[in-house]
Amino acid sequence: MKRIEHRKSDHIDVTLKEKVVPDYDYWADVHLVHRALPEVDMKDIDTSVTLFGKRLELPLVVTAITGGFPLAEKVNRNLAEACAKMGAGLGVGSQRPAIEHGDDGTYSLVKEYDVPLVIGNVGAPQLVRQGSERPFTVEDVERAMEAVGADIMAVHLNFLQEVVQPGGDVNAKGCLESIRALAKEMPCMVKETGAGISREMAMLLKGTGIRGMDVSGVGGTSFAAVEMYRAREQEDSSASALGRTFFEWGIPAPAAIIEADVGLEIIASGGVDDGLRMAKGISLGANAAGCARALLAEAMESSERVIEKMRIMQAEFKATMFLTGCKSVEELQQRRVIVSGRTADWLSAGDV
Numbered sequence: 375m376k377r378i379e380h381r382k383s384d385h386i387d388v389t390l391k392e393k394v395v396p397d398y399d400y401w402a403d404v405h406l407v408h409r410a411l412p413e414v415d416m417k418d419i420d421t422s423v424t425l426f427g428k429r430l431e432l433p434l435v436v437t438a439i440t441g442g443f444p445l446a447e448k449v450n451r452n453l454a455e456a457c458a459k460m461g462a463g464l465g466v467g468s469q470r471p472a473i474e475h476g477d478d479g480t481y482s483l484v485k486e487y488d489v490p491l492v493i494g495n496v497g498a499p500q501l502v503r504q505g506s507e508r509p510f511t512v513e514d515v516e517r518a519m520e521a522v523g524a525d526i527m528a529v530h531l532n533f534l535q536e537v538v539q540p541g542g543d544v545n546a547k548g549c550l551e552s553i554r555a556l557a558k559e560m561p562c563m564v565k566e567t568g569a570g571i572s573r574e575m576a577m578l579l580k581g582t583g584i585r586g587m588d589v590s591g592v593g594g595t596s597f598a599a600v601e602m603y604r605a606r607e608q609e610d611s612s613a614s615a616l617g618r619t620f621f622e623w624g625i626p627a628p629a630a631i632i633e634a635d636v637g638l639e640i641i642a643s644g645g646v647d648d649g650l651r652m653a654k655g656i657s658l659g660a661n662a663a664g665c666a667r668a669l670l671a672e673a674m675e676s677s678e679r680v681i682e683k684m685r686i687m688q689a690e691f692k693a694t695m696f697l698t699g700c701k702s703v704e705e706l707q708q709r710r711v712i713v714s715g716r717t718a719d720w721l722s723a724g725d726v
């Protein structure tokens with residue numbers, strides 16, 4: 375296996391086997407207000423939304439996970455089949471291996487399924503020069519988008535992971551301009567990978583012409599943690615210490631949704647693993663929810679298992695809509711939300 379393939383299979387292994395989420399539960403800080411008299415008929419509840427111009431029956435995007443090595447075929451096939459069946463969106467994993475070495479079919483297979491929204495994926499670090507490696511061009515990214523039939527391209531921001539990982543790509547200069555150049559030529563969004571997007575960042579990104587953001591805040595998979603476990607395995611004490619120290623670094627997912635609300639479309643993610651959390655994210659201002667880790671174990675098994683889990687999430691989401699008296703997702707976005715604990719502290723704290 376090549377080094378990058380090892381890394382990708384490690385990421386899946388570690389996420390499945392180790393504790394990669396923070397101790398503090400930021401989603402428990404978010405409360406929807408119970409309506410003792412919902413005044414809706416459950417059968418009239420419509421969970422559909424429009425995201426980036428595409429209609430999703432279930433307001434969920436399975437965010438980028440993998441591609442580019444043999445195991446990814448099974449994972450992406452199971453996810454694509456389930457997303458097509460449930461009417462959810464799907465992001466492929468980083469298309470770097472396909473751009474550098476050609477597509478092995480593990481990404482383009484998503485075209486075989488009728489997925490309502492397909493999101494491509496490239497890393498911001500690959501859009502600028504890293505040592506002697508040439509940056510990806512607009513044409514590279516256009517080809518990657520075509521290869522998977524993507525409706526929109528996501529540029530992932532993963533500098534927390536890069537700084538913890540030994541030999542990571544830590545030149546971050548020029549990324550904003552590169553995102554601007556991409557957004558001129560194709561529909562683009564930006565996604566974090568577990569450390570969240572702040573108000574300042576969201577404002578800067580809005581100016582590049584992107585269509586939206588997947589906030590991916592703290593509360594779910596921490597890539598500092600994932601790299602910490604990998605470093606321990608490789609007996610790299612420095613990287614392992616960095617990973618430990620920055621395990622919980624970033625903007626709590628519920629706070630990131632509010633911070634990133636600058637008038638673009640938003641995916642609420644970072645620890646979303648049930649339908650109640652999907653509803654909480656949407657009521658905080660997102661257009662849809664997103665998750666990766668919550669469906670990973672199922673995706674390793676079968677499309678049926680993924681569908682089963684998605685159906686549970688859908689039932690929980692619908693129950694939340696019922697109990698808050700919402701017939702449409704638009705109504706859910708207007709509902710009163712109470713935020714407590716550390717998340718409220720974060721939102722109310724003044725700068726020093």
Ligand SMILES: Cc1cc2nc3c(=O)[nH]c(=O)nc-3n(C[C@H](O)[C@H](O)[C@H](O)COP(=O)(O)O)c2cc1C
Nearest residue numbers: 437438439467468530567590594595645665666667
């Ligand atoms: C095994 C694994 C691989 C991932 N690979 C990518 C990737 O290639 N590109 C990307 O943008 N995000 C990647 N992510 C990040 C997720 O898309 C998501 O932003 C993050 O895991 C937080 O969501 P979660 O708490 O639901 O897992 C990956 C996540 C996991 C668990």
